[in-house]
Amino acid sequence: MLPPQCTQVASISIRTLRKRVAEDPDFLFSYIDEVYSVIEKYEHRLRAYITLRPKSEVVEEAERLLKSKEIGPLGGALVAIKDNISTKGIRTTCGSKMLESYVPPYDATVVSKIKESGGIIIGKTNMDEFAMGSTTENSAFYPTLNPWDYGRVPGGSSGGSAVAVAACEATVALGSDTGGSIRLPAAYTGTVGIKPTYGLVSRYGLIAYGSSLDQIGPIARYVEDAAVVLDVISGHDPRDSTSLRVRTGYFRDYVVDYPLKNYRVAVIEEMVSEGVDRGVMKVFSKLLEKLEGRGLTVEFKRMPLLQYSLPTYYIIAMAEASSNLARYDGLKYGVRLEVEGKLWTDVYRKARMLGFGDEVKRRILIGTYVLSEGLYEGYYLKAAKVRRLLYEEFTKLFKVYDLAISLTSPILPPRVGEVISDPIKLYSLDINTVPINLAGLPALSVPGGFVEGLPVGIQVFGPPLSEGYILNLARVIEVIRDE
Amino acid sequence: MNNDVMIGLEVHAQITYLRTKLFCGCSSNYRENPPNTNVCPVCLGLPGSLPVLNKAALEKAIALSLALNCKISDKLLFVRKHYFYPDLPKNYQISQYDRYGLTPIAVNGEVTIEVDNKVKTIRIRRINIEEDTGRIVYPERSVLGSKYALIDYNRAGVALLEIVTEPDFRSPREARVFLDKLGSILEHLEITDTSLEGALRADANVSVNGGSRIEIKNIGSPKDLEKALNYEIARQLNIIKSGGTIERETRHWIKEKGITVASRVKELEGEYRYFPDPDLPPIPISKGLIELISKSLPELPDSRARRIAKEYGVSDYVASVLVLHKKLCDHFEHSSKVCGNPKLISSLLVNDLLRWVDEAGIPLAVGINRLNTDRLCKLVHYFSNGLISIKLLKDYVRQVVLEDINPEELVSRGLTTIGEEEEIEKVVDDVFKENPKAVSDAIKDPKAINFLVGQVMRKTKGRADPKLVNEIIRRRLAEYGLK
Numbered sequence A: 001m002l003p004p005q006c007t008q009v010a011s012i013s014i015r016t017l018r019k020r021v022a023e024d025p026d027f028l029f030s031y032i033d034e035v036y037s038v039i040e041k042y043e044h045r046l047r048a049y050i051t052l053r054p055k056s057e058v059v060e061e062a063e064r065l066l067k068s069k070e071i072g073p074l075g076g077a078l079v080a081i082k083d084n085i086s087t088k089g090i091r092t093t094c095g096s097k098m099l100e101s102y103v104p105p106y107d108a109t110v111v112s113k114i115k116e117s118g119g120i121i122i123g124k125t126n127m128d129e130f131a132m133g134s135t136t137e138n139s140a141f142y143p144t145l146n147p148w149d150y151g152r153v154p155g156g157s158s159g160g161s162a163v164a165v166a167a168c169e170a171t172v173a174l175g176s177d178t179g180g181s182i183r184l185p186a187a188y189t190g191t192v193g194i195k196p197t198y199g200l201v202s203r204y205g206l207i208a209y210g211s212s213l214d215q216i217g218p219i220a221r222y223v224e225d226a227a228v229v230l231d232v233i234s235g236h237d238p239r240d241s242t243s244l245r246v247r248t249g250y251f252r253d254y255v256v257d258y259p260l261k262n263y264r265v266a267v268i269e270e271m272v273s274e275g276v277d278r279g280v281m282k283v284f285s286k287l288l289e290k291l292e293g294r295g296l297t298v299e300f301k302r303m304p305l306l307q308y309s310l311p312t313y314y315i316i317a318m319a320e321a322s323s324n325l326a327r328y329d330g331l332k333y334g335v336r337l338e339v340e341g342k343l344w345t346d347v348y349r350k351a352r353m354l355g356f357g358d359e360v361k362r363r364i365l366i367g368t369y370v371l372s373e374g375l376y377e378g379y380y381l382k383a384a385k386v387r388r389l390l391y392e393e394f395t396k397l398f399k400v401y402d403l404a405i406s407l408t409s410p411i412l413p414p415r416v417g418e419v420i421s422d423p424i425k426l427y428s429l430d431i432n433t434v435p436i437n438l439a440g441l442p443a444l445s446v447p448g449g450f451v452e453g454l455p456v457g458i459q460v461f462g463p464p465l466s467e468g469y470i471l472n473l474a475r476v477i478e479v480i481r482d483e
Numbered sequence B: 001m002n003n004d005v006m007i008g009l010e011v012h013a014q015i016t017y018l019r020t021k022l023f024c025g026c027s028s029n030y031r032e033n034p035p036n037t038n039v040c041p042v043c044l045g046l047p048g049s050l051p052v053l054n055k056a057a058l059e060k061a062i063a064l065s066l067a068l069n070c071k072i073s074d075k076l077l078f079v080r081k082h083y084f085y086p087d088l089p090k091n092y093q094i095s096q097y098d099r100y101g102l103t104p105i106a107v108n109g110e111v112t113i114e115v116d117n118k119v120k121t122i123r124i125r126r127i128n129i130e131e132d133t134g135r136i137v138y139p140e141r142s143v144l145g146s147k148y149a150l151i152d153y154n155r156a157g158v159a160l161l162e163i164v165t166e167p168d169f170r171s172p173r174e175a176r177v178f179l180d181k182l183g184s185i186l187e188h189l190e191i192t193d194t195s196l197e198g199a200l201r202a203d204a205n206v207s208v209n210g211g212s213r214i215e216i217k218n219i220g221s222p223k224d225l226e227k228a229l230n231y232e233i234a235r236q237l238n239i240i241k242s243g244g245t246i247e248r249e250t251r252h253w254i255k256e257k258g259i260t261v262a263s264r265v266k267e268l269e270g271e272y273r274y275f276p277d278p279d280l281p282p283i284p285i286s287k288g289l290i291e292l293i294s295k296s297l298p299e300l301p302d303s304r305a306r307r308i309a310k311e312y313g314v315s316d317y318v319a320s321v322l323v324l325h326k327k328l329c330d331h332f333e334h335s336s337k338v339c340g341n342p343k344l345i346s347s348l349l350v351n352d353l354l355r356w357v358d359e360a361g362i363p364l365a366v367g368i369n370r371l372n373t374d375r376l377c378k379l380v381h382y383f384s385n386g387l388i389s390i391k392l393l394k395d396y397v398r399q400v401v402l403e404d405i406n407p408e409e410l411v412s413r414g415l416t417t418i419g420e421e422e423e424i425e426k427v428v429d430d431v432f433k434e435n436p437k438a439v440s441d442a443i444k445d446p447k448a449i450n451f452l453v454g455q456v457m458r459k460t461k462g463r464a465d466p467k468l469v470n471e472i473i474r475r476r477l478a479e480y481g482l483k
Helices: A014-023 A027-046 A055-067 A109-116 A159-166 A183-189 A223-233 A278-293 A304-327 A344-355 A358-370 A377-400 A423-428 A434-439 A467-480 B055-067 B172-188 B222-241 B287-295 B301-312 B316-322 B326-339 B342-360 B364-370 B373-384 B390-403 B407-412 B421-434 B436-444 B446-459 B466-482
Strands: A049-052 A078-082 A120-125 A172-177 A192-195 A215-220 A264-268 A297-301 A403-407 A443-451 A454-461 B005-014 B079-082 B092-095 B106-115 B118-131 B135-137 B150-152 B159-165 B200-208 B214-219 B249-254 B259-262
Touching: A014 A027, A014 A223, A027 A049, A027 A055, A027 A078, A049 A159, A055 A120, A078 A109, A078 A159, A109 A120, A109 A223, A120 A159, A159 A172, A159 A183, A159 A215, A172 A192, A172 A223, A183 A192, A183 A443, A183 A454, A192 A223, A192 A467, A215 A223, A223 A467, A264 A377, A278 A297, A278 A403, A278 A443, A278 A454, A278 A467, A304 A358, A304 A377, A304 A423, A304 A434, A304 B079, A304 B092, A358 A377, A377 A434, A403 A467, A443 A467, A454 A467, B005 B172, B005 B222, B055 B106, B055 B118, B055 B159, B055 B172, B055 B287, B092 B118, B106 B172, B118 B172, B172 B200, B172 B222, B172 B301, B172 B326, B200 B222, B214 B222, B222 B249, B222 B259, B301 B316, B301 B326, B301 B342, B316 B326, B316 B342, B326 B342, B326 B364, B326 B373, B342 B364, B342 B373, B342 B390, B364 B390, B373 B390, B373 B407, B390 B407, B421 B436, B421 B446, B421 B466, B436 B446, B436 B466, B446 B466
Parallel strands: A078 A120, A078 A172, A264 A297, A264 A403, B214 B249
Antiparallel strands: A049 A120, A172 A215, A192 A215, A192 A443, A403 A454, A443 A454, B005 B159, B005 B200, B079 B092, B106 B118, B118 B159, B135 B150, B200 B214, B249 B259
């Protein structure tokens, strides 16, 4: 299930990398060579990175790592980081002109954890500006292309991270998911992407889009790699007040080839009916049959409330975005303008006019509107109520079922330019992913098969903190899909 | 004031007794740092940073809520209040709000004040916990004439309590008495050191004869509050008298000039787009916590005044003045215990110390430091031993407070009471020789004796004991009369 850019060495798993490095430390340098040669060959077409670190720097870090007492669970893995996650001393643009020159003075908690666990940051990946978009065409710099078909988008907004991993330009990557931004590109590039339970992974250092929806998660070529990274990055962080106080670090143990129990799995009809591509549906049905063959119970359930999830999601996400993005005024960092003798209001106006792209402006405007005096109750407050109801519906569902399964996206990756000009069409790509964020649930996208040479993503999700079981079922799917 | 005046206050009290800012680890004592050095990613609002509540601020807020007899919320909810301004790093302020099912920390309190021997109840509408802004510094001290402005974020994020009253004040005097009392309560609760520049600030709403409400901002002390209100009421009455009408507006108090001026920028009303801060989940406030704080509340000014009047035998008035300044009151109690004579000490503190620090513009703490317990005891000792007269005692206090001189030094300059009768008799004889007419007047009319006493006091530069002078003059007059 690897695209043509990958080589055998460049595509190894973390487990293999650690094993080979344990046998022969110099293997790490061969591996770095191999990944950089893939980058040299294909990056100019794919454009997964905004900032790629020079190989010399990465080699130096590898040398340092090999000298340290412990090589850590990531074992020298080359980790690509989405460019909305703060990296000390490495430019963090958020895919925007506004932050083109911004270099954070601190590391996000997840970045510190990656570094402490033997991961080497290889670069910062392309994304839709401020994570607003589902195709990575919305980057202020350039679009990222799909390694399976250069004529298609890789999904977004974490498209750069997904492509870097899929095309073997990195071992694993971190993305962020507000309404599907990890799972959608994972589905369109044939990789594994996890949106963890809200609060499982610290958001400290993640440049906020929709704070109550955002979660950082791993993107990997293999379910096991995703679990290893999730073990590293999850856990309570006193710097994030929304961080959960739960024990983590056991996810890797759930990645076994057989179901750990006879899961009762729900399929929500609304997620696999309207607008589903016929080929995509075929892959899904075949997979359900195979799961039943493994002794799992699969049942179809209705959840009519889901019809409100897209508008609910966009009201909440845009409202929060309009607030989170207020700080970008060109005064303290980012866009620099001549200020002396000018009114501050004119400086702000100009900075925001030049610094933000159209989609960002659209969402700030809509977000500002729904929070306005007199409209707040009809939009934001109502959306918050629907969100609560949705959470209750899912809670009821998961009293009966262990997990649920759906398509990550009802369609194959769109062609470049196909949806970008039509906001409604663009927003609809997230139809199956946004309810998960609204309810704060964990979800994972795993490749379930191919249609016309393009990957089809299967979304597995469950009640809060069910990542272990989700990873287990995803691993089972990984095993049975080719049988 | 015969006119129908309505005044309401919005007081901002910094929690200066907290070690750190409201949402980060930076010091809350920003006053000694060079500009923009007491900052971190959180209080600068850098992308990706997140606020974490300083729990001690909650405890202080609960203490104040109890002291002001408020109803305390069962949960702590933070909102974002949006407006663009260069001193606001995130372009929103983390604050609290009382609509849309949201609630501030406390509502519906009351405080009694006593003005002209009448006790009056002032209603407290609400108390908010919020973060302070940065400071804008103009090179020419004012926005007028300055080509640019400098911003210092050292203050940004310092914890503030906002106390909003109902428009219950009918005169500037009442408002001042309230603010004095509130300041004393804040001191006693160890919330605010009100002597620090900018630690206690007030905005006042004032309307005259049912006219439009004018908001006066930027008032830095109870004294200035009274001045600003007097000025503003006179200004409004003048406009009304000359046939004009009062338009609703925001004005700024210019302390140096003693006037209020209209804000150049129209402030937006109501478009703050409040919504719950998704970075700060609600924190439950348990009854147990409130009870615990309630039990450990220190003695508050009202009960302290009652105790002091009883325990030290000073008048209710003197006690009420003493408790207005916690440090002064502490000084009084300590010094009375050390050197006795509380009535005299209270008089020297209330009548003399307060007068001189006020006239000279010396901070009270400095005045107390100069007139410390040691010096106060010595002075009281000199007086009770008859070394100095009451007049001289008061004069010494003035010099100690204004010039920071040791009482021993004053004594060594020879400025003690003339104890020797003969010495006084000599001066009396001189005066009698120089004023024969006054002497014959005094023989006829005993009331005329005061002139002679005055002359003697002048000649001795006030060093003589007036009682003794009086006695000697009467004796001499009697002798003259016989002649």
